[in-house]
Amino acid sequence: MTLNEVTISRAILEEQHRALIDHLEMDAAVIGGGPSGLACAALLGERGVSCALIEKKLSIGGGMWGGGMMFPRIVVQEEARRLLDRFDIAYKEFEEGYYVAKSVEAVAKLTAAACDAGVEFFNLTTVEDVMIRGDGRIGGLVVNWTPVDMAGLHVDPLTMACTCTVDATGHDAMIARMVEKKGGALKVKGESFMWAERAESRILDHTKEVFPGLFVTGMAANAVAGECRMGPIFGGMLLSGERAAELVAERLRR
Ligand code: 48H
Ligand code: FE2
Numbered sequence: 001m002t003l004n005e006v007t008i009s010r011a012i013l014e015e016q017h018r019a020l021i022d023h024l025e026m027d028a029a030v031i032g033g034g035p036s037g038l039a040c041a042a043l044l045g046e047r048g049v050s051c052a053l054i055e056k057k058l059s060i061g062g063g064m065w066g067g068g069m070m071f072p073r074i075v076v077q078e079e080a081r082r083l084l085d086r087f088d089i090a091y092k093e094f095e096e097g098y099y100v101a102k103s104v105e106a107v108a109k110l111t112a113a114a115c116d117a118g119v120e121f122f123n124l125t126t127v128e129d130v131m132i133r134g135d136g137r138i139g140g141l142v143v144n145w146t147p148v149d150m151a152g153l154h155v156d157p158l159t160m161a162c163t164c165t166v167d168a169t170g171h172d173a174m175i176a177r178m179v180e181k182k183g184g185a186l187k188v189k190g191e192s193f194m195w196a197e198r199a200e201s202r203i204l205d206h207t208k209e210v211f212p213g214l215f216v217t218g219m220a221a222n223a224v225a226g227e228c229r230m231g232p233i234f235g236g237m238l239l240s241g242e243r244a245a246e247l248v249a250e251r252l253r254r
Helices: 005-022 035-046 078-086 105-116 146-151 175-183 196-206 219-225 235-252
Strands: 025-031 051-054 074-078 091-095 098-102 121-124 123-131 137-146 159-167 207-212 212-218
Touching: 025 035, 035 051, 035 105, 035 175, 035 235, 074 078, 074 091, 074 105, 078 235, 091 235, 098 105, 098 123, 098 137, 098 219, 105 121, 123 146, 123 175, 137 196, 159 175, 159 207, 159 235, 175 207, 175 212, 175 219, 196 219, 196 235, 212 235
Parallel strands: 025 051, 025 159, 051 121, 159 212
Antiparallel strands: 074 098, 091 098, 123 137, 137 159, 207 212
């Protein structure tokens, strides 16, 4: 076999263009590839929902890569242990009800589960706006390459239509804030101080449709609700991603 560089280029360009074109209209878009977004996307894919995960950075994983203060371990509590099992993430019981896993393995296994479930990943892609039509629902996303945004280049974006949008952008709740900023009937209260027990016990109540077509999960759910932060415990992120997937699937009747 003689390698042809042009064939390699064509393979990459044709396949990624096809993936993008295939997702210009989809059931669900998950914005943000941290733990909640990954869990949500994987579980949506498993339900047969056509779904893309859009991540502005080069790498998937969000705040889970860094564990706690760059010690790459995460803690997950009893309530979410079944999700570690479900995604085949190895863990050790540290004390009763506290499980410790390697953050790199957790990111890798969640990502692999989403890939296996047919989720398409668009990294290096920033959601910079949303589409809201006459029906008052979010019907799609306005996307651009992250380097365009970083360089401050004046390059207009493209759009992707989706029936349901999941804001999994973490502490900043970027999508909810865009809606708020442009006058949508949505208030982002902003996250409160650290209180792990409270933050983790409330997150499922905050994981919901906060604006027609827009669901919030993970840290974004707590930020919209003005809820506390929890530090490097990730059970709530996984459970919230699971809840968001259930709510979106319900909306799509899957
Ligand atoms: C595309 C975007 C955009 C955009 C942001 O921060 P994350 O890991 O989010 P969660 O909620 O899944 O997990 C939170 C967790 O990591 C954490 O920080 C915890 C538990 N903290 C507790 C504490 O007390 O500090 O991931 C969000 C992802 C990131 O990868 C961003 O790059 C991405 O969203 N993102 N992607 N378009 N506009 N904005
Ligand atoms: Fe954080």
